[in-house]
Structure formats: structure tokens, C-alpha cells
Amino acid sequence: MITDIWTIMWKEIKELLTQRGRFRGGGAGMLIFIGVFGIFMPLQFGRSWVDSPAGLIYWAWIPFLLVSSVVADSFAGERERHTLETLLTSRLSDRAILFGKVLAAITYGWGFTIFSILLGLITVNVAFGKGQILLYPATIGLGILVLSFLVAGLAATLGVLVSLRASTVRQAQQTFTVAFFILFVPMFLLPMLPPAWLARIGQLLTTANVEVIASAVAVLLLIVDSGLLAIALARFKRARLILD
Amino acid sequence: MNTIAIRTQQLTRNFGAVRAVDGLSIEVPAGIVFGFLGPNGSGKTTTIRLLLGLLEANSGGAQVLDYDTRTQAEQIRQHSGALLEQSGIYERLSAADNLEFYGRVWRMPPAERSARIKELLTHLGLWDRRNELAGNWSRGMKQKLAIARTLLHRPSLVFLDEPTAGLDPVAAAALHEDLTSLVAREGVTVFLTTHNLAEAEKLCQQVGVIRQGRLLATGTPDQLRAQAGGPRLEIIGKGFTPQVIQQLQAQPMVSGVQVNNSHLTIQLRETKETAPLVTLLVGAGAQIEEVRKGKANLEETFLALVEEK
Numbered sequence: 001m002i003t004d005i006w007t008i009m010w011k012e013i014k015e016l017l018t019q020r021g022r023f024r025g026g027g028a029g030m031l032i033f034i035g036v037f038g039i040f041m042p043l044q045f046g047r048s049w050v051d052s053p054a055g056l057i058y059w060a061w062i063p064f065l066l067v068s069s070v071v072a073d074s075f076a077g078e079r080e081r082h083t084l085e086t087l088l089t090s091r092l093s094d095r096a097i098l099f100g101k102v103l104a105a106i107t108y109g110w111g112f113t114i115f116s117i118l119l120g121l122i123t124v125n126v127a128f129g130k131g132q133i134l135l136y137p138a139t140i141g142l143g144i145l146v147l148s149f150l151v152a153g154l155a156a157t158l159g160v161l162v163s164l165r166a167s168t169v170r171q172a173q174q175t176f177t178v179a180f181f182i183l184f185v186p187m188f189l190l191p192m193l194p195p196a197w198l199a200r201i202g203q204l205l206t207t208a209n210v211e212v213i214a215s216a217v218a219v220l221l222l223i224v225d226s227g228l229l230a231i232a233l234a235r236f237k238r239a240r241l242i243l244d
Numbered sequence: 245m246n247t248i249a250i251r252t253q254q255l256t257r258n259f260g261a262v263r264a265v266d267g268l269s270i271e272v273p274a275g276i277v278f279g280f281l282g283p284n285g286s287g288k289t290t291t292i293r294l295l296l297g298l299l300e301a302n303s304g305g306a307q308v309l310d311y312d313t314r315t316q317a318e319q320i321r322q323h324s325g326a327l328l329e330q331s332g333i334y335e336r337l338s339a340a341d342n343l344e345f346y347g348r349v350w351r352m353p354p355a356e357r358s359a360r361i362k363e364l365l366t367h368l369g370l371w372d373r374r375n376e377l378a379g380n381w382s383r384g385m386k387q388k389l390a391i392a393r394t395l396l397h398r399p400s401l402v403f404l405d406e407p408t409a410g411l412d413p414v415a416a417a418a419l420h421e422d423l424t425s426l427v428a429r430e431g432v433t434v435f436l437t438t439h440n441l442a443e444a445e446k447l448c449q450q451v452g453v454i455r456q457g458r459l460l461a462t463g464t465p466d467q468l469r470a471q472a473g474g475p476r477l478e479i480i481g482k483g484f485t486p487q488v489i490q491q492l493q494a495q496p497m498v499s500g501v502q503v504n505n506s507h508l509t510i511q512l513r514e515t516k517e518t519a520p521l522v523t524l525l526v527g528a529g530a531q532i533e534e535v536r537k538g539k540a541n542l543e544e545t546f547l548a549l550v551e552e553k
Contacts, residue, residue, distance in 0.1 A: 003351065010345070011334070011337070014341060014345075015334060015336045018336045018337060018377070019336050081335065082331075083330075083333070083334055085298075085328050085330070085332065086326065086327075086328055086330070086332025088298060089296050089298065089321060089328065089403075090321060090346070090349045091321045091349065091350065092349055093318070238298050239298060242293065242299070243259075
């Protein structure tokens with residue numbers, strides 16, 4: 001099955017790069033993105049670009065944005081362009097198709113994130129290194145890699161789940177946005193908690209170890225990612241994909 | 245492999261209250277082009293989806309290449325190729341990449357894959373344009389590419405769903421030629437759905453006619469023609485008066501007579517000697533310019549079948 005997953009990934013990434021490789025097909029946006037996160041912001045932040053634990057937050061969010069810009073297309077795009085049924089008449093298993101599409105979206109989002117991280121590191125070292133090599137502290141670096149991967153996974157599994165049933169890419173994007181807000185409803189409800197609870201949470205966050213919080217978030221993300229993937233697999237029915 | 249490529253028994257599929265395929269029982273011998281004819285919405289595409297195991301039947305069953313469509317759909321898809329109503333070409337990829345992708349899907353070794361892609365694209369006259377984005381191609385070229393994709397992994401059975409729909413006559417004729425030569429060369433069984441009767445007449449050794457999900461008739465085009473119309477005599481001339489027609493209808497070999505201006509069609513029960521009929525007409529005062537012996541074409545047969553039942 002690994003070969004089949006890789007085959008789907010090959011096609012997805014090739015299509016993405018062909019489309020995005022064109023300036024008007026999203027290539028301009030990607031260049032701006034890489035310029036901002038790989039050059040402009042590291043120059044603005046200086047050494048703190050690699051020292052600060054805040055890196056965990058923004059590097060975790062960037063793959064979400066990248067993946068969400070492409071994942072709605074995964075099934076809805078194939079349906080809209082009338083290529084889905086032909087794909088489903090092939091020998092590929094349901095799992096290979098689904099995992100291939102999820103992993104392709106993750107690879108795209110996480111890949112560009114890693115590329116931007118490396119470019120940012122080069123920028124900081126060239127501009128502020130003064131003969132020293134500046135690197136992320138090991139725990140922050142590892143945290144960034146793990147969290148950004150799991151967040152890319154969150155966007156990919158949620159996006160594929162939505163895209164499975166959407167008849168057009170636009171509809172998938174709209175549903176994805178709504179689903180994204182629903183996932184974050186608990187955060188919007190946070191300010192409504194009693195002041196004493198809020199104070200307690202605030203105290204916990206300020207006193208807790210960054211590594212502990214990052215680990216807890218990673219475990220939570222892993223559970224959510226796995227759950228969404230399991231739901232997507234359960235909803236992957238060839239007959240419904242053709243008739244929807 | 246069995247000599248029967250496709251066998252269905254009382255295959256039935258409903259969509260809500262609509263019965264798309266209704267008790268379909270057919271046998272398609274291996275190695276032939278089988279035409280599945282029917283008007284739009286008659287259940288042709290649903291039948292293909294059932295045979296590929298993409299849809300489940302509500303009742304009845306089917307075996308394709310000796311595999312059961314309910315339990316062995318993956319094996320069926322492994323050994324068959326399908327060109328559906330839409331070509332299914334990835335327009336953001338080049339022609340070569342489209343075939344490269346499906347070559348990988350069918351797990352063809354890289355060297356064999358490259359050789360086969362070159363062979364098919366060369367045969368279809370597309371090799372020189374293999375690196376162009378397929379999205380920039382004409383519909384006819386995309387359809388040719390889709391045929392190359394369908395035959396890429398040398399399947400033993402190919403489903404072609406309206407392969408020439410939407411093509412101009414020149415492109416359709418070119419595609420017919422390509423299909424005929426490829427099918428002859430590859431020796432595959434073809435299950436072809438179409439409502440283009442001329443196409444079926446040209447390509448198919450056997451046909452089945454379906455309407456509203458029900459099989460109306462099946463057999464070779466000749467058998468169907470015989471079933472629907474039989475032999476006939478077409479005469480162009482003047483003086484086909486009611487008295488002449490009455491005399492003709494009284495002849496034992498004549499089963500029906502129709503007059504349309506100067507065109508007289510005599511339906512025959514048998515293709516024996518027809519000269520006495522001409523002599524009778526001349527004797528009765530008709531002026532004859534042209535006499536032609538013939539059979540109903542598949543289109544007339546199809547219309548007769550569809551209207552009759």
C-alpha cells in the first residue's frame with residue numbers, strides 16, 4: 001500500500017506544483033509567503049527569531065494556512081474536473097487514495113514550512129550571526145517540527161473530510177472555514193468562564209513548563225488528527241463518491 | 245480465462261423509486277467488441293458502474309472476468325480499464341504525466357511503463373506533444389489520450405462509455421480507426437456503450453439494446469436486423485397506385501409495403517427470387533428507375549425495437 005500512497009502523493013504534488021508554479025496560479029503568493037517568513041520577519045525579529053518560544057506558536061500555525069489553501073481541492077476538485085470517477089475505477093484501494101491525498105497536503109504545507117524555517121535560519125545567521133552559528137534550542141526546534149506537522153495533519157484530515165462530500169471546491173472551502181470555527185468554539189467560550197477559573201488557568205499557563213504545554217498540545221492534536229482520519233476513512237464509500 | 249468475459253443474471257439496481265437497471269441478463273464472449281445500445285438515461289452507465297463494482301446491485305449478480313462484482317471488485321478493476329463519459333484526464337498535468345501516473349497506479353515497472361507510453365502515444369500521433377499540458381488540448385486529443393490511458397496496462401477487458409460523444413465527425417472517425425486497430429492489436433474484450441448506431445455497426449461484433457433498464461434484444465447486428473426488419477426491396481419510380489400496392493401485398497413473400505412519394509419499400513419474408521415482384525410492378529404500369537435489395541440498418545432496427553416494446 002505504501003507504493004500506492006506514494007503514487008497518489010506524486011500526482012497530487014505534481015499537480016499542485018504545476019498549478020502553483022505558475023505566477024498567477026498561486027506562485028506569486030508562495031513567493032511572498034517565503035519572502036515574509038524566510039527573510040523579512042527574521043530580519044525584523046533578529047536573534048529572538050530563533051531564541052524565543054513564541055516560534056512554537058507561529059510556526060505551528062503556518063502549515064495550517066498553507067494546507068488549508070490547497071486541501072479543499074483534494075476530492076471536490078477531482079469531482080469538479082471529472083477525474084474522480086476514473087480514479088475510482090483504478091485498482092487503488094480506498095485507503096491508498098485517502099492517505100495519499102492527506103499526506104500530499106501535509107507534505108506541501110509542512111514542506112514549505114520547513115523550507116521557510118531553514119531560510120529564516122540562514123537569514124538570521126547571515127544578518128546577526130557575527131561568526132557564530134545561531135540555531136533553535138533543541139526543545140523548541142523539536143517542538144516546532146512536531147507541532148507544525150501535527151497542525152498540518154489537522155488541516156489535512158479536516159480538509160479531506162470536508163472535501164469528500166463537497167460537490168465543488170468553493171463549497172468545500174466554505175464548509176472547511178465553518179468546521180474550523182467549530183473546532184475553535186471552546187477558545188471563543190473561554191472568556192465566559194468565571195473569573196476565578198480564568199485566573200487559575202492563567203496561573204497554570206504562566207507557571208507551567210513550555211515543554212509540558214507543547215507536549216500536551218501535541219498529544220491532543222495527535223488524538224484529533226487520528227479521529228478525523230478515522231471518520232474520513234469511514235465516510236470513504238466509492239458508490240457515494242460517484243453519486244454525490 | 246473463461247470464454248465469457250461478462251455474465252450477468254437478473255442484475256437490478258434502483259435509485260429510490262427509479263429502476264435504473266432492471267433484471268439484466270447478458271453474456272459477453274471474450275475477445276469481441278460488445279455494443280451496449282440505448283437512449284440517454286437507459287441504464288448504460290449504471291451497468292458499467294455495476295460491472296466495475298463501483299455500485300452494488302439491489303438484486304441479481306454479475307461475474308466479470310470470472311470475478312464476482314460484489315466480493316471481488318478490486319480484482320475486476322485490476323484487470324480492466326475504463327473510459328467513462330468524462331475522459332478523466334488531469335488537465336494540470338502533461339499528457340506524459342497523465343500516463344506516467346496511471347502507469348504507476350497499475351504498478352508497471354519503469355522501463356515497461358516508458359516503452360508502453362511511447363508506443364501508445366506514437367500510435368495515436370501524440371508523441372511529439374507529450375510534454376504539453378493536457379488542459380490545452382482539443383477534446384478529440386484528450387479522448388485519444390484517455391484511450392491510451394485505458395489500454396496502458398494491457399487490460400483484458402475495457403469499458404468504453406460513449407467514447408465519441410461530443411466529438412466532431414472527423415475526430416470521431418479518427419477515433420474509430422484508432423480504436424479498431426488498437427483493439428485488434430491488443431486482443432481485448434470491449435464493452436462499448438453508445439447511442440451512436442453507426443458507431444456500433446462499425447465496431448461491434450455483438451450488441452445488446454437496453455431501454456429503461458431492460459434488455460430488449462441481444463445478438464449480432466445481423467441477427468438484430470433480421471429480428472427487427474428482415475430483408476427488403478427498395479424501388480424508386482412512379483405509378484405506385486393503391487391497386488399496385490394491393491397486388492404486392494397479396495404476394496406470399498411480401499410482409500409489408502410502404503410508399504413515400506417516389507420511394508417504395510417492400511418488406512420481404514425471405515430473400516428468394518425478387519424478380520417476379522419487379523415484373524408484377526412493371527405489368528401493373530409502374531415506371532421503375534432503380535431497384536435495390538437491402539436490409540434495415542442498425543439504426544432502423546434500434547428504433548423499431550425501442551418503439552415496439
